[in-house]
Structures are given as structure tokens and as C-alpha cells.
Amino acid sequence: MMGKYAAVVPADLYYSRNHFWCRVVAGKNRFGFSSYAIKLMQDVYFLDWQVNAGDKVALLEQIGHIETSKAVSDLFAPIEGTLLGFNPEVLADPSAINVDGYDKGWLFEMDGGIDSLMDANAYYGFLAENWEKAQRMLKGKINAGDD
Amino acid sequence: MSQKKLTVVLSQAQGKDPVRRAIEEEIAAALLMEPGIDLGIVPALYDLNEGHTGRLYLEGVQGDMVVISWLYPRAAYWLLDRDGIQGKMGETNIKPADNNDDDDDEGEEASKPKGIGAVKFQDRFIYCLDLRDAKDHRTYIEEVRRIFSECKQRWGAATGDSKPAIVQLGMNISTPASTNGNATGSTAFPKEEMLKIPGRRWYPVIDYSRCTNCMECLDFCLFGVYGVDSLERIYVDNQDSCKKGCPACSRVCPEQAIMFPDYKSPAIAGAPVGAISGLKIDLTKLFGGGDALVIAAKERDKELLRDGRDAVGLTVGIPKRQSDKKDSPKDELDNLMDSLDTLEI
Numbered sequence: 207m208m209g210k211y212a213a214v215v216p217a218d219l220y221y222s223r224n225h226f227w228c229r230v231v232a233g234k235n236r237f238g239f240s241s242y243a244i245k246l247m248q249d250v251y252f253l254d255w256q257v258n259a260g261d262k263v264a265l266l267e268q269i270g271h272i273e274t275s276k277a278v279s280d281l282f283a284p285i286e287g288t289l290l291g292f293n294p295e296v297l298a299d300p301s302a303i304n305v306d307g308y309d310k311g312w313l314f315e316m317d318g319g320i321d322s323l324m325d326a327n328a329y330y331g332f333l334a335e336n337w338e339k340a341q342r343m344l345k346g347k348i349n350a351g352d353d
Numbered sequence: 354m355s356q357k358k359l360t361v362v363l364s365q366a367q368g369k370d371p372v373r374r375a376i377e378e379e380i381a382a383a384l385l386m387e388p389g390i391d392l393g394i395v396p397a398l399y400d401l402n403e404g405h406t407g408r409l410y411l412e413g414v415q416g417d418m419v420v421i422s423w424l425y426p427r428a429a430y431w432l433l434d435r436d437g438i439q440g441k442m443g444e445t446n447i448k449p450a451d452n453n454d455d456d457d458d459e460g461e462e463a464s465k466p467k468g469i470g471a472v473k474f475q476d477r478f479i480y481c482l483d484l485r486d487a488k489d490h491r492t493y494i495e496e497v498r499r500i501f502s503e504c505k506q507r508w509g510a511a512t513g514d515s516k517p518a519i520v521q522l523g524m525n526i527s528t529p530a531s532t533n534g535n536a537t538g539s540t541a542f543p544k545e546e547m548l549k550i551p552g553r554r555w556y557p558v559i560d561y562s563r564c565t566n567c568m569e570c571l572d573f574c575l576f577g578v579y580g581v582d583s584l585e586r587i588y589v590d591n592q593d594s595c596k597k598g599c600p601a602c603s604r605v606c607p608e609q610a611i612m613f614p615d616y617k618s619p620a621i622a623g624a625p626v627g628a629i630s631g632l633k634i635d636l637t638k639l640f641g642g643g644d645a646l647v648i649a650a651k652e653r654d655k656e657l658l659r660d661g662r663d664a665v666g667l668t669v670g671i672p673k674r675q676s677d678k679k680d681s682p683k684d685e686l687d688n689l690m691d692s693l694d695t696l697e698i
Contacts, residue, residue, distance in 0.1 A: 222641075223641065224639075224640045224641030225639070225640060243640070246634075246636060246639070247636065254617055254618070256617045256618070266641045266642075266643065268642070268648070271617065271618040271619065273619065276634060277634045277635070277636045278619075278620070278634075278635055278636070278637075279635060279636035279637045279639070279640050279642070280618060280637045280640070280642050281640060282640060282641040282642055284641075340639060343638060343639065344634060
């Protein structure tokens with residue numbers, strides 16, 4: 207799906223188009239990075255949230271920023287709703303994101319509808335469908351030099 | 354005259370973070386004991402308004418200066434430049450902790466920015482150190498020592514030949530800063546006045562080493578923040594007309610020349626441009642980020658509405674870009690179009 211690498215996509219989770227997984231834990235939607243996202247970013251160095259617990263956020267509103275060994279990116283809300291809280295452990299030490307991304311490396315919890323999310327099958331299809339495009343984008347970025 | 358002192362200005366963190374205050378105090382205590390160093394302590398650099406004693410003190414510093422703050426060096430340097438506290442950018446050896454990327458750290462420097470540069474008035478060096486780069490205060494003390502010896506070498510060289518010329522020109526560059534006495538203790542700048550906490554401010558800072566004077570920020574901002582100086586260079590005219598929290602013009606800038614030193618994402622706060630976008634891939638699009646212009650227009654609309662004005666969306670001051678187009682050599686048609694542009698037809 208990602209060239210010669212296989213991304214692990216657990217079947218019991220839901221996925222957003224911007225590469226977060228979602229699991230309902232004690233009535234809250236818990237989100238983390240899919241292994242696809244982690245594979246692209248590699249080791250997380252720095253994670254920063256720009257919203258606070260209790261804030262209402264729109265779909266794809268910017269909520270934070272990440273810097274990893276290979277990439278930087280702003281981060282955007284996977285659903286519309288209220289932010290309930292962040293995983294304090296990965297804020298203190300983001301390595302759990304790389305070590306145990308689908309469990310201890312969770313990122314934040316939100317209230318709000320998750321009907322828009324995909325199941326594992328659909329996400330797998332989404333990845334396969336977009337891999338060509340993603341590759342083109344990545345190569346473009348690398349070749350673009352200072353932009 | 355070569356017995357000049359080096360001025361070190363420590364800019365405190367905003368707020369009362371005990372961890373930050375502790376490292377500031379360790380550095381201050383060590384520098385007070387350091388021979389040849391004049392230490393001045395001011396509140397957060399970014400917040401110093403015109404007339405603040407801390408700022409007057411900074412304006413009065415003569416000769417080379419080290420500024421230690423909680424800002425990215427690039428942000429601190431250009432912030433001072435805007436306030437008329439100018440000099441050449443001194444190179445520091447302190448680099449961000451996680452900047453040990455593979456092999457090509459230096460290579461990126463090759464892509465030199467094509468900005469219009471600063472208008473320099475003072476022949477001296479300003480070194481900006483970022484307090485977030487190292488946890489141990491000794492790192493900063495050692496760096497100050499290294500810079501001091503670098504400065505002394507330069508001063509030594511200068512007194513050798515060029516000094517008489519300077520005197521003839523009537524510029525008192527070689528007046529030692531130390532005649533002002535110990536900065537923090539001097540009567541001109543009473544300590545309590547210097548350390549008076551100013552109100553929080555919010556305004557853009559232009560990095561003229563990147564700015565190409567394209568004026569897109571001037572067109573985009575509808576709050577009258579930007580202006581043009583007597584040399585027809587863009588500059589931040591009305592700093593305090595800026596809308597707190599809004600970084601929209603920074604996103605519009607095609608050269609990443611506009612910084613908001615207090616903004617949360619490093620790219621906007623003034624992180625080294627090479628490290629952020631040169632060495633690393635920006636995955637923002639992949640993670641659901643929209644076009645920077647769309648985000649900027651939304652941020653601007655929010656502030657317009659808050660002011661009781663109408664939102665303008667993407668209709669005003671949005672530069673037309675062909676961002677996906679490769680930079681190909683111009684052909685004859687392009688040249689023809691360019692010449693039409695200059696004729697203003």
C-alpha cells in the first residue's frame with residue numbers, strides 16, 4: 207500500500223481522512239496517529255497543541271503542530287466537536303507515539319459525531335487510492351528545495 | 354581602548370513560569386561574576402513598548418551585544434532591528450537540541466535568501482541566543498565567553514588600523530559601554546523601572562533577509578499595520594493596530610519573512626527557515642491542512658467581524674499565485690508579457 211511497506215490498520219478502529227485512528231473509550235472518542243502517518247513522519251520530536259480542553263473545534267480546524275525527524279506538519283481536527291483533553295504522557299515524552307501508536311501513544315479525546323469516519327476496510331481503500339497522489343506530493347516537496 | 358566590555362541583555366519569559374525563571378536567575382547570577390561582561394535584565398523583549406525603560410536601556414547599548422531571550426534568534430534579531438537597535442547578526446554556536454539531523458545541516462545554507470536586507474546604521478554585532486535551546490545554564494555562560502573572546506579579537510583588529518578613521522569621522526563607536534557603569538545598577542536605568550512588566554503586545558516582525566518587498570502583506574492586511582518607509586520599503590508601521598492572535602499575513606507572505614514571535618507554530622514564530630521547511634517535509638496537506646491563503650482569509654474575516662466590519666473572504670488583497678507551476682525559464686511570450694506589464698497597458 208505504501209510501496210514496499212505495509213501499514214498496519216487494526217480492524218476494530220475507525221479512521222479519518224487525515225490519518226487519525228479513533229477508538230471509543232469510556233464514551234469518549236480517542237484519537238491517535240495511524241501507522242501510515244507515523245511511517246511518513248518517523249520519530250516524533252515535538253508535539254504542540256494550540257487549543258485547550260473544553261474548546262469547540264470545527265472539522266479540519268488547526269489544533270496543533272508536530273515536528274518529527276523527517277517532517278513538520280500542522281495538525282487538524284478529524285471531526286467537529288469539543289476537545290476533551292490531551293494525552294499528557296505523549297506531551298511529556300512523544301516516543302510512545304512511535305512505540306505504541308495504537309494504544310499508549312494516543313493523542314487526544316473529543317466529543318462529537320464520528321459518522322464521517324471510515325472503517326478499516328474503507329481506510330485501507332482510501333490509502334491505496336491516494337498512495338500515488340501522496341507519493342507525488344512527497345516527491346514534489348523533496349524536489350522543491352526551500353519551499 | 355581594547356578593554357571594552359561586552360553587554361549581555363537577558364530578556365525574561367512572559368508570565369511566571371518557575372522553570373524558566375530559574376534558568377534566567379542561574380544565568381544572571383553567573384554572568385554578574387563574569388569579568389568583562391555588563392549584564393542588563395529586561396522583561397520579555399517582544400512586549401517592550403516605546404518608552405519602556407528596558408527598551409531605552411537597549412537603545413543606549415553601544416558596541417557588540419548578546420541578547421538572551423525565549424525567542425527564536427531570527428525573531429529577536431529582527432524585532433530589535435525594527436526598534437532601531439541594529440547591528441550585524443552574530444553567529445551563535447548554540448543550536449536547537451534536535452537539530453542533529455543526518456548530514457545535510459550545512460548544505461541547506463546554500464540556498465541564500467534573496468531578501469532586501471536591513472538598513473544598517475550601527476557597525477556592531479548582535480548575537481541572539483534562544484533560551485529554549487539548552488537546559489543547562491552553563492551552556493549559555495560558555496557561549497557568552499566564546500562570543501566575548503570573538504569580540505575581543507575583532508576589537509583588537511579594529512584598534513590596529515581602522516580606529517583613527519572612525520575618530521576622524523566623528524563617530525564615537527569606540528566609546529566603551531562600560532562608561533555607563535554597570536547597566537542594571539546605573540542611575541539612568543533604575544532596576545525596578547527596567548524590570549517593570551509591560552502589557553502583552555502582538556505584532557508582526559519582518560525578516561528583511563527574506564523580505565523581497567513584494568507588498569503582499571500590505572495588500573492583505575486590512576487593519577493598517579503595514580506601511581512604507583521613506584526608502585519605499587515595507588515596514589511594520591502601526592504595531593499595535595495588529596489583531597491579537599491573528600497570524601494571517603504571515604501565512605500570506607510568499608517568503609516566510611513575517612514572524613509572530615509569540616505564535617505557537619514554530620514556522621510562524623521565527624524558527625530557522627532552513628530547519629523547518631528545507632530539511633523536513635511539510636505534511637500539512639496530507640494531514641488535512643487547507644491552502645495557507647484560505648486559512649489566512651478565515652483568520653482575517655474573524656478579526657473583521659470582531660471589529661464590526663464585513664468579512665471579505667478571498668476577495669481583497671489575495672495574491673494570485675500559480676503555486677503548482679514549476680519555475681521554468683522564461684520564454685519569449687513571458688518576456689513579452691513582462692514588458693507589457695512595465696508599460697502599464
